[in-house]
Amino acid sequence: MSTSFDTARRLILQHAPPLGVERVMLLAAPGRILAEEVAAPCDLPPYDVSAMDGYAVHAAGCQAGTSLKVTGFIPAGGRPSPVVTSGCAVKIMTGAPVPAGCDAVVPVEETEELSGVVRLLSAITPGQHIRLRGEDVARGDLVLSAGTLIRPPEISMLASLGRLTVPVYRRARVGIVSTGDELVEPGMALEPGQIVNSNAFSLAAAVLECGAEPVLLGIARDEWQSHKELFSAGLECDALITSAGVSTGDRDLVREVLEALGVEQQFWKIDMKPGGPTAFGVKGKVPVFSLPGNPVSTMVTFEELVRPALLRMMGHRRVIRPLLKGILQEDLRKGGGKVHFLRVQVRVEEGRYLVSTAGDQRTGTLRTMVQASALALIPQEATFLPAGSEVDFHLLSEDVLMLEPQNTPIPQPRAEACR
Ligand code: AMP
Numbered sequence: 001m002s003t004s005f006d007t008a009r010r011l012i013l014q015h016a017p018p019l020g021v022e023r024v025m026l027l028a029a030p031g032r033i034l035a036e037e038v039a040a041p042c043d044l045p046p047y048d049v050s051a052m053d054g055y056a057v058h059a060a061g062c063q064a065g066t067s068l069k070v071t072g073f074i075p076a077g078g079r080p081s082p083v084v085t086s087g088c089a090v091k092i093m094t095g096a097p098v099p100a101g102c103d104a105v106v107p108v109e110e111t112e113e114l115s116g117v118v119r120l121l122s123a124i125t126p127g128q129h130i131r132l133r134g135e136d137v138a139r140g141d142l143v144l145s146a147g148t149l150i151r152p153p154e155i156s157m158l159a160s161l162g163r164l165t166v167p168v169y170r171r172a173r174v175g176i177v178s179t180g181d182e183l184v185e186p187g188m189a190l191e192p193g194q195i196v197n198s199n200a201f202s203l204a205a206a207v208l209e210c211g212a213e214p215v216l217l218g219i220a221r222d223e224w225q226s227h228k229e230l231f232s233a234g235l236e237c238d239a240l241i242t243s244a245g246v247s248t249g250d251r252d253l254v255r256e257v258l259e260a261l262g263v264e265q266q267f268w269k270i271d272m273k274p275g276g277p278t279a280f281g282v283k284g285k286v287p288v289f290s291l292p293g294n295p296v297s298t299m300v301t302f303e304e305l306v307r308p309a310l311l312r313m314m315g316h317r318r319v320i321r322p323l324l325k326g327i328l329q330e331d332l333r334k335g336g337g338k339v340h341f342l343r344v345q346v347r348v349e350e351g352r353y354l355v356s357t358a359g360d361q362r363t364g365t366l367r368t369m370v371q372a373s374a375l376a377l378i379p380q381e382a383t384f385l386p387a388g389s390e391v392d393f394h395l396l397s398e399d400v401l402m403l404e405p406q407n408t409p410i411p412q413p414r415a416e417a418c419r
């Protein structure tokens with residue numbers, strides 16, 4: 001029996017709960033998900049600080065034309081000077097602590113200094129150009145909630161609060177096993193009947209791209225023992241991905257061996273194209289994805305089914321790419337009964353996404369996968385979509401989106417820079 005795409009993805013996500021938590025150094029945290037909320041142990045800024053280079057003054061009694069005696073100088077990193085009394089000013093640099101007795105900073109551009117006396121050229125408002133202690137973050141404020149993706153701004157906040165380590169969800173270690181007697185590793189001479197094991201590489205790259213850690217376990221040959229050895233090693237990881245050998249061929253052993261190893265099969269066929277012969281099972285906490293062998297099917301099923309599961313295991317909340325809407329540029333016919341994932345090119349024109357097929361959609365055609373910037377989701381029941389119809393798509397990478405007008409041209413390297 002075949003499972004609908006939505007049911008398959010829901011089942012997979014149900015069996016991929018977040019892994020444990022670990023504490024990592026601050027610079028190992030970008031791209032990870034914060035596992036605990038963070039409250040501020042101190043104020044930010046930690047003291048009243050000057051936001052300009054200028055003169056710290058007591059605003060009351062100052063106006064345009066007032067002259068004040070300059071009694072000190074506070075650079076950034078300097079200590080606050082003694083209390084500044086009325087009729088006096090202190091020269092102060094951006095980032096320096098504002099001394100007691102002052103409640104405004106007059107920018108240097110709005111002053112004239114001569115022989116230790118500064119004349120103010122403009123009106124003064126109390127509080128001007130001072131960032132008050134705790135005005136950004138007050139001690140005890142909840143600044144980051146659990147589940148937050150850690151980006152440079154979060155790193156900046158953690159560093160500012162003095163945190164050197166961060167509790168984050170663990171990265172998933174993902175075992176990858178290719179199956180097939182025809183496979184050889186890249187770079188080896190091909191005998192007739194052999195093909196390169198590209199799936200191990202595309203899967204490892206995809207695993208890395210979503211922030212997980214690939215564990216390349218090699219090629220299982222088309223016999224029981226070889227499958228058993230490599231799959232057993234794979235079941236020691238947080239998740240296992242196998243490629244090929246999962247349909248009904250005479251030598252398709254994947255499902256049988258997994259079952260013998262105690263993997264409970266949840267489904268083994270999905271109403272999707274490419275990717276129909278995809279199986280999914282679980283052993284204990286380890287989800288096992290058995291993907292079809294055609295390189296395009298392997299990548300599409302990883303993208304649509306495995307990636308969301310790995311992201312969820314690593315604590316992400318948004319695990320499915322946003323479904324964007326574009327305008328189909330050509331007529332499209334398909335059989336009913338399956339969701340189709342079309343390799344498409346997307347360009348932006350007048351603020352709308354225009355979607356064209358990337359060409360040959362057969363699963364053996366790798367080139368159109370390379371040329372695709374997105375996967376369009378054509379619903380199960382649809383059989384004909386005329387040009388101009390609205391279609392949903394998952395953008396695979398913003399980098400491959402064709403923008404209009406063109407991005408900044410790539411600068412040509414100077415000759416000497418190449419030497
Ligand atoms: P199978 O599911 O074993 O019948 O394989 C389906 C197709 O995928 C065949 O054409 C295989 O040669 C191809 N294939 C299987 N494994 C890989 C792999 N690791 N890398 C590239 N192509 C593969």
Ligand code: MG
Pocket residue numbers: 179180181244245251293
């Ligand atoms: Mg095979």
